[in-house]
Amino acid sequence: MQRFTKKELALYNGEDGAPAYIAYDGNVYDVSNSFLWQTGRHQVRHSAGVDYTGGLDQAPHGSDLLERLPVVGILVDED
Amino acid sequence: MVEKAGVNVEELLELLVKNAAAELTTFYYYTILHANLIGLEGEGVKVIAETARIEDRNHFEALVPRIYELGGKLPDDMKVFHDMSACPPARLPKDLSDVKAILKVLVEAERCAVRGYTHICNITAGKDHRTYALASAILNEEIEHESWFSEFLGEGPSGHFMRQGETSPFVSKFMR
Numbered sequence: 206m207q208r209f210t211k212k213e214l215a216l217y218n219g220e221d222g223a224p225a226y227i228a229y230d231g232n233v234y235d236v237s238n239s240f241l242w243q244t245g246r247h248q249v250r251h252s253a254g255v256d257y258t259g260g261l262d263q264a265p266h267g268s269d270l271l272e273r274l275p276v277v278g279i280l281v282d283e284d
Numbered sequence: 285m286v287e288k289a290g291v292n293v294e295e296l297l298e299l300l301v302k303n304a305a306a307e308l309t310t311f312y313y314y315t316i317l318h319a320n321l322i323g324l325e326g327e328g329v330k331v332i333a334e335t336a337r338i339e340d341r342n343h344f345e346a347l348v349p350r351i352y353e354l355g356g357k358l359p360d361d362m363k364v365f366h367d368m369s370a371c372p373p374a375r376l377p378k379d380l381s382d383v384k385a386i387l388k389v390l391v392e393a394e395r396c397a398v399r400g401y402t403h404i405c406n407i408t409a410g411k412d413h414r415t416y417a418l419a420s421a422i423l424n425e426e427i428e429h430e431s432w433f434s435e436f437l438g439e440g441p442s443g444h445f446m447r448q449g450e451t452s453p454f455v456s457k458f459m460r
Contacts, residue, residue, distance in 0.1 A: 240371075240373075241371075241372065248400070249298045263406075264399075265400075265402035265406065266399050
């Protein structure tokens with residue numbers, strides 16, 4: 206399983222043809238093929254390449270929706 | 285005034301246009317789904333699918349004036365509008381005789397709409413009263429649609445009643 210730091214994750218923002226990944230609770234999910242994350246944006250204000258642990262509490266849905274997405278790695282601390 | 289109240293109008297407009305796109309495309313896809321709800325199982329679902337179809341079109345029509353009031357507009361190109369939808373296309377399942385699969389498409393579309401309008405309510409509450417009232421009215425109807433379909437999927441009783449009389453009891457006041 207590939208390991209990503211937050212800095213590395215930020216490169217996967219879905220812009221200019223880059224894959225779109227997001228992190229939640231230690232897992233990194235590939236949202237590139239999700240209709241709801243087209244061009245790396247979700248609901249206008251959320252961008253790919255970001256760790257949404259904590260932030261998902263503000264969303265009008267739970268983490269269960271992430272189960273539909275492929276896990277491509279884990280989020281690790283810098284260093 | 286809305287901007288002054290703390291709402292990012294550009295962001296709100298994009299959300300409203302994307303949700304208007306979801307409503308109109310859903311109206312289109314529901315028309316095809318409705319046409320395929322046939323046979324002993326399908327005919328039972330047809331009535332609620334038809335109500336949801338008409339009400340989603342009403343939602344589109346109710347959203348459009350608010351988009352223009354806020355200084356926004358709809359895209360010139362229908363294809364662009366379709367592709368920017370806030371929800372995935374509610375396409376027919378491969379097996380047209382599989383009523384349960386059609387119901388799953390319908391319930392997923394409604395759940396996406398519920399999430400979308402909850403989001404709009406959250407960012408407009410106490411700041412943009414008119415958009416909040418509209419999004420809240422639409423949300424009430426989307427929740428009912430979702431409950432009708434989820435009951436047919438055997439997810440338990442919702443406690444909601446079928447429509448009596450006119451469609452869009454919550455949204456119709458925005459369409460006069």
